[in-house]
Structure formats: structure tokens, C-alpha cells
Amino acid sequence: MNLINLILIPAIPLAVFLVLGIFSHKIKPAVSGVVGVAGLATSTLLSFYTAWQYFFVLGKLDGVYQTFVEKITWMQFTESLHIDMGVLIDPISVMMLIVVSTISLMVHIYSRGYMKGDDGYTRFFAYLSLFTFSMYGLVLATNLFQIYIFWELVGVSSFLLIGYYYTKTSAIAAAKKAFIVTRFADFGFLIGIFIIGFYTNTFDFQTLNDPQGPAILTWASSSFMGLSVITWALILIFMGGAGKSAMFPLHIWLPDAMEGPTPVSALIHAATMVVAGVYLVARLFPMFYMVEDGFALNIVAYVGAFSALFAAIIAITQTDIKRVLAFSTMSQLGYMMMSLGVSGFDGHEGVGYMASMFHLFTHAMFKALLFLGAGSVIHAVHSNYLKDMGGLRKYMPVTNITFLIAALAIAGVPPLAGFWSKDEILVAAYENSQFLYGIGVFVAGLTAFYMFRIYFGIFWGKEIDYKHAPHESPFSMTLPLIILAILSIGAGFIPFSEFVTADRAGFTAHINLELAAIAIVAGLLGIVLAWIFYKKENDLAFRFSNAFGRFYTWTSHKFYFDEIYLFIARRIFFQSVAAPIAKFDKKIVDGTMEGIGNQTVVVSNKIKGMQSGKVQDYAFGFISGVVILVLVFIYIWTN
Numbered sequence: 001m002n003l004i005n006l007i008l009i010p011a012i013p014l015a016v017f018l019v020l021g022i023f024s025h026k027i028k029p030a031v032s033g034v035v036g037v038a039g040l041a042t043s044t045l046l047s048f049y050t051a052w053q054y055f056f057v058l059g060k061l062d063g064v065y066q067t068f069v070e071k072i073t074w075m076q077f078t079e080s081l082h083i084d085m086g087v088l089i090d091p092i093s094v095m096m097l098i099v100v101s102t103i104s105l106m107v108h109i110y111s112r113g114y115m116k117g118d119d120g121y122t123r124f125f126a127y128l129s130l131f132t133f134s135m136y137g138l139v140l141a142t143n144l145f146q147i148y149i150f151w152e153l154v155g156v157s158s159f160l161l162i163g164y165y166y167t168k169t170s171a172i173a174a175a176k177k178a179f180i181v182t183r184f185a186d187f188g189f190l191i192g193i194f195i196i197g198f199y200t201n202t203f204d205f206q207t208l209n210d211p212q213g214p215a216i217l218t219w220a221s222s223s224f225m226g227l228s229v230i231t232w233a234l235i236l237i238f239m240g241g242a243g244k245s246a247m248f249p250l251h252i253w254l255p256d257a258m259e260g261p262t263p264v265s266a267l268i269h270a271a272t273m274v275v276a277g278v279y280l281v282a283r284l285f286p287m288f289y290m291v292e293d294g295f296a297l298n299i300v301a302y303v304g305a306f307s308a309l310f311a312a313i314i315a316i317t318q319t320d321i322k323r324v325l326a327f328s329t330m331s332q333l334g335y336m337m338m339s340l341g342v343s344g345f346d347g348h349e350g351v352g353y354m355a356s357m358f359h360l361f362t363h364a365m366f367k368a369l370l371f372l373g374a375g376s377v378i379h380a381v382h383s384n385y386l387k388d389m390g391g392l393r394k395y396m397p398v399t400n401i402t403f404l405i406a407a408l409a410i411a412g413v414p415p416l417a418g419f420w421s422k423d424e425i426l427v428a429a430y431e432n433s434q435f436l437y438g439i440g441v442f443v444a445g446l447t448a449f450y451m452f453r454i455y456f457g458i459f460w461g462k463e464i465d466y467k468h469a470p471h472e473s474p475f476s477m478t479l480p481l482i483i484l485a486i487l488s489i490g491a492g493f494i495p496f497s498e499f500v501t502a503d504r505a506g507f508t509a510h511i512n513l514e515l516a517a518i519a520i521v522a523g524l525l526g527i528v529l530a531w532i533f534y535k536k537e538n539d540l541a542f543r544f545s546n547a548f549g550r551f552y553t554w555t556s557h558k559f560y561f562d563e564i565y566l567f568i569a570r571r572i573f574f575q576s577v578a579a580p581i582a583k584f585d586k587k588i589v590d591g592t593m594e595g596i597g598n599q600t601v602v603v604s605n606k607i608k609g610m611q612s613g614k615v616q617d618y619a620f621g622f623i624s625g626v627v628i629l630v631l632v633f634i635y636i637w638t639n
Contacts, residue, residue: 104128161268245333324450365487
């Protein structure tokens with residue numbers, strides 16, 4: 001592989017960030033937009049060229065895709081334990097390069113129209129470039145410490161973008177919430193890294209994932225509380241991934257992250273940043289699968305399945321369209337985690353791994369399209385809420401059609417992209433666990449229902465007499481919608497199982513017609529119910545919400561998890577833990593030091609007369625001292 005090209009892919013957005021960031025007050029907004037788009041377009045071309053070279057020219061040897069690594073030693077701890085910096089190319093890193101490049105480029109183009117006239121236009125494009133650089137670094141990382149460095153850079157980038165409207169109180173709170181919640185998760189990730197390094201003497205992905213390597217061969221050598229320490233390390237690493245991918249119970253930051261500009265939601269919280277957790281588990285999949293018979297992988301499966309169901313239920317009751325999409329993202333990420341958790345390793349047994357990566361790929365396209373479509377609607381009506389929308393198909397035909405395509409794709413309607421990847425996930429679940437398969441099918445129906453609930457609510461539903469007639473978004477915003485719509489239709493036809501698999505050998509995937517039919521029926525049933533409830537204005541939704549009573553209230557309030565965490569933070573951490581410590585610090589520690597200082601002042605006040613500034617006083621003191629010393633020495637000599 002061409003090392004120069006690989007280095008240029010992240011280096012270009014880094015250079016754009018530095019230029020736009022340093023000269024943000026000197027560069028005109030129009031110029032900064034062009035610079036941002038041009039930089040990302042160049043990285044995108046290099047990413048696609050790398051993918052072509054890897055998958056069709058250089059990557060395959062004896063039917064198996066190879067791993068290419070270029071690295072240098074950055075920090076040496078022992079002869080065998082060191083931290084490297086470099087690039088790692090294999091099927092999933094190349095796939096992620098395509099995802100990050102494509103979505104980021106679409107967001108950059110879209111933002112030129114969406115952010116037009118904003119006071120921080122240049123700063124916004126600088127932040128976008130920083131985020132893209134961080135994601136490139138994350139997916140190309142060769143070892144756990146390198147990925148952790150860029151993992152944290154992604155967190156910083158998201159903090160800046162979520163809190164972009166820094167004069168808006170809710171945006172500031174959302175940025176801090178996302179940063180703090182993911183820091184708790186990342187603390188577990190870091191401890192897991194330390195444990196892995198201590199017991200295996202390596203952080204390198206190739207060594208860790210080697211079936212004949214120290215991590216996998218010697219996992220049973222040390223144990224703690226009934227599990228091997230390597231299993232505990234993998235669970236802690238998954239904790240970091242669960243925080244970044246908003247898995248239950250570390251999900252509370254994702255809905256609030258919608259406070260950032262809508263292009264940010266599409267870039268970070270739909271297609272790239274939040275899939276970092278899924279990518280992390282996939283990157284260490286051989287360890288998750290082979291250590292202790294996949295104990296940690298079972299946790300991944302059930303956390304993912306519950307998160308998918310939990311988020312889908314909440315999405316049904318939300319009225320802010322961006323929050324509906326946020327919970328939809330959490331639900332789809334749960335699908336991906338569940339798919340990894342039920343996967344085998346060799347050949348078709350690894351269909352879950354392949355399906356997870358396939359869904360990551362297709363979901364990026366139609367979820368980014370949904371967010372950008374939502375941004376187009378918000379740009380037209382200046383509101384996020386369904387109550388302020390209705391009948392917009394007449395005013396916004398391009399947004400209407402592209403949003404419909406994305407909704408059909410995520411609902412799993414054939415032949416759109418979401419059908420193919422979701423079908424493979426359900427096949428993997430069916431072959432492993434009937435219980436998880438049942439959850440998957442139920443979530444598929446819920447997904448179709450809540451997506452068409454907002455589609456009909458936005459573009460059909462009630463007719464609203466708008467004060468200012470909405471209009472279609474400018475070409476800079478509709479062009480990315482059209483491109484993503486095409487990708488949402490065609491991405492499913494890629495023979496993904498031939499390129500990205502757990503064992504890298506590839507296999508031919510076949511549709512299970514019976515399971516596919518069940519999934520299609522579940523999706524169509526959800527669409528039909530949404531049609532009945534929301535296509536035309538009626539009171540059915542109101543009557544049903546009243547029928548569910550308290551459960552509906554709990555669901556609409558997201559099961560009060562924000563309130564629970566706030567109670568824990570305030571009553572337990574702040575009042576029961578922090579307050580006594582603060583009191584001890586103030587009364588004992590500060591009090592002791594202040595007491596010493598006060599006594600010093602008292603003593604100094606009493607003796608300050610000795611420094612009167614009068615020569616005769618100093619002469620008297622000097623003579624008195626001499627006399628006293630003479631008397632002391634005479635006494636000592638005579639005795």
C-alpha cells in the first residue's frame with residue numbers, strides 16, 4: 001500500500017483545521033467553505049483509491065485479505081511493551097475510511113448552505129475538519145493506545161461541535177453531558193487497556209488478535225472473581241465502546257447532543273462517531289470470540305439487543321424529530337452490537353460480524369440522509385417539533401422524496417440498502433438465539449412505525465397555514481440529499497460478504513426467504529399502522545396514548561433516566577460524598593492552614609515593634625545582645 005496516500009488522508013483535514021482555526025478571523029466565510037470541502041474531497045478520493053487498491057489489486061493473497069501495517073515506535077516501556085504510531089489497513093479499516101469520507105464530504109457540502117450567514121462559519125468548518133481527522137486516526141490506529149488517543153480527540157471534537165452555539169444554555173449543558181458521560185465510559189476503557197498491556201505485554205492489534213498470540217493462548221492464566229482478567233479487560237473495553245455508541249445505560253448523552261447544528265448530528269451522531277464503539281468491538285473481535293468461550297461477547301449481544309428495543313420504544317413517543325432520529329441511531333447501533341455478539345468466526349458462521357459491518361455501512365448512508373433531510377425541514381419551518389409541521393411535500397419535493405427513501409431503507413423495505421443488511425443481522429440472530437431474533441423482528445416493526453410516524457407528520461398529516469411559505473432548500477443542501485438517497489438505494493447490492501468477514505476469507509451470502517419475509521411483514525405492518533395513525537389528521541394517536549396511560553408517560557420521559565442520574569449525581573455524589581469532603585477540606589484542612597496564618601499575624605503584631613526604624617533602638621538591642629552573649633560565655637567557661 002502507498003504510505004504517502006495513507007498519511008495524506010488524515011493529514012489534509014488536520015491541515016485544514018489548523019489553517020481555518022488559526023486564521024478564522026482573516027478568512028472570508030465563502031473561502032473557508034471551499035477550503036473545507038476541497039480538503040475533504042481530496043481525502044475522499046484518496047480513501048476510494050485506497051479501497052480500490054486494497055480490495056481489487058493488492059489486498060488478497062491465497063483467497064484471504066491481508067493486513068498491512070506501517071508503524072514506528074513512539075514510547076518504549078520494556079523490551080516487548082511499547083506504544084507505536086502508524087497506520088493499519090485491513091477490510092474494516094478500509095470500509096470505515098469510505099464511510100467517514102463519504103458522510104463527512106456530504107456534510108461539508110451541505111453545511112455550506114445550512115450554515116450560511118452564521119457568525120462562526122469558519123470556526124464551524126475548522127471543527128468539522130478536526131473531527132474528521134480524529135475519526136481517520138481512530139480507524140487507522142495500529143494499537144489500543146493509539147486508538148485511545150484519537151478516541152479522546154473524537155470526544156473533544158464532539159464537545160466543540162455539540163456546544164457550537166456556546167451562547168445557548170441548553171447547548172452548553174448538552175456538550176458537558178456528552179463529554180462527562182463518555183469520560184466515565186472511557187475510564188473503564190483505559191483500565192482495560194492497562195490490564196491488557198500488563199498481562200499480554202502488548203497493545204498491538206495484530207498480536208492481540210492472533211489466535212496463537214499471548215492474549216488468546218494464555219487468557220486462562222490469571223483470574224479474578226471467577227473470570228479471567230483478560231475477560232474483565234474486554235468487558236471494560238466494551239464499556240468504553242458502549243459509552244461512545246450510546247448503549248444502555250450510557251445512552252443519556254445522545255438525545256441531548258442534538259443541540260448542535262443538524263449537520264453535526266448527521267456527521268457525529270448518526271454515521272461516524274457513535275459507530276466507533278461498534279468498530280472497537282469488531283477490531284478486537286477475535287479476542288472477544290476466543291477468550292473464555294466468548295463470555296464478553298455474550299454481554300455485547302444482550303446489551304445491544306436491549307438497547308435496540310429500549311431506544312425503539314422511546315422513539316415512538318418523542319415529538320422533536322431530531323430526538324426521534326437520535327433514539328433511532330441508538331436502536332440501530334444496538335442491532336450492530338447484537339449482531340457482533342451472536343457471530344461466529346469461520347466462514348458463514350461469521351455472518352453476524354459481516355452483517356454488523358454491512359449494517360454500519362448502509363446505516364451511515366440512510367441515517368445521514370435522514371438527519372440532513374430533517375435539517376432541510378428545520379431550515380424551512382424553523383422548528384424541530386412535529387406540531388409545527390405538516391403538508392410539506394407540496395413545498396419541499398426533493399426533501400420529501402429523499403426522506404421517504406431513507407425511511408423505507410431503515411424500515412427494511414426491499415430492495416433498499418437497509419433490507420439487505422438488516423436481513424443478515426436477523427439471520428445471524430436466528431441461528432444463535434430465538435429470543436434475540438424475536439427482539440430483532442419486533443424492533444424492525446417498531447422502527448418502521450416510528451420512522452413513518454415522523455415522515456407522515458412532516459410531509460402529510462395536518463395542513464398548516466404557515467406565516468411564511470416554506471421552500472425547498474438550496475442546491476448545496478439538496479445535492480447531498482440526492483447523492484445519499486442514491487447510496488441508500490444501491491449500497492445494499494454490494495456483495496459485502498466477499499469483502500468484510502471475521503476470518504477475511506469471504507463467503508457468498510444467501511437470502512433466507514422465510515426470515516426475510518417475516519422481517520418484511522413486520523416492517524410493512526409498522527408502515528401501515530403509521531399510515532392509519534398519522535397520514536391524515538385524527539385523534540387515534542391521542543386515544544392510544546391515553547390508553548397506555550402511565551407507560552406512555554414513562555416512555556415519553558425516556559423512563560426518567562436523566563432524572564435518575566441527576567438524583568444520583570446530586571444526592572449521592574454531591575451531597576453525600578462531595579459535600580462532607582468539601583466540609584472537611586474547608587473546616588479542617590483550610591482551617592488548620594488559616595489558623596497557622598492567623599497565629600503568625602498575631603505574633604508578628606506583637607513583635608513588630610522590634611523593627612521600629614530608630615537607630616537608638618537597634619543600638620540598644622545590639623548592645624543588649626552582646627552583653628547577654630558575653631554573660632552566657634563567661635558562665636560556661638567558669639563552670
